[in-house]
Amino acid sequence: MSEEPISKQAAERRPGTGRTKRRRQSPPRDKTIDFRLTQQEYAALREAANRSHWALRAFVAHTVLSEVKGTRKPEHAELRALLEELMQVGGEIRQLGVTLDQVAAELHPGELTQQLGADAQACARLVDKVDRVADAICRRLP
Structure with missing residues (x-):
């Protein structure tokens, strides 16, 4: 399995949550x-x-x-529902990638591990894409 550079998005995720860190307010909220x-x-x-x-x-x-x-605005409710669904799909893909990674670790060397590793990396790329789309939607919603 080749190591791919971690995306900025993935690097900002809170460990174990799959969520990205919120940017600090400027100026900070002090009230x-x-x-x-x-x-x-x-x-x-x-x-x-x-x-x-x-x-x-x-x-x-x-x-x-x-x-x-x-x-x-009321019309944002539909977008928020779609965003929630998109985030759920991202979580499901993330879990699939974890499962594939675990299966690859259990197999003996050379036993489909390259394919499973590639599949796990594909899942990671899909999760990053889903996260980018979800973040773009979040930025556009008030």
Whole structure:
């Protein structure tokens, strides 16, 4: 198996998560707001953040600021659903690549390992492509 250079996208992923690191705000956010929710409200908010693949605080800040700026639009809901599906596909491809890598490691040398290695690398390239498309969609959504 030949070593391919790690893409910038892959290098920025948080270890074990497959997610990319969020860029720091400029200027940094230094103000906090505290508010109370019922258990049901908190659970609904946490679920919405998870569906969007956002940290809870980042999701709340983004949602509130989108509303304040008037940039939250209903038509974006469909794009967000497609983005969620695309990210799920990326995760499935990533898992397939991991499985192929594990199978290749278990085989005796020369026993289809080159083909499995090539397949695993193809999966990694597909994951990078899916991640790039998902990132492009994220940048275009408010």
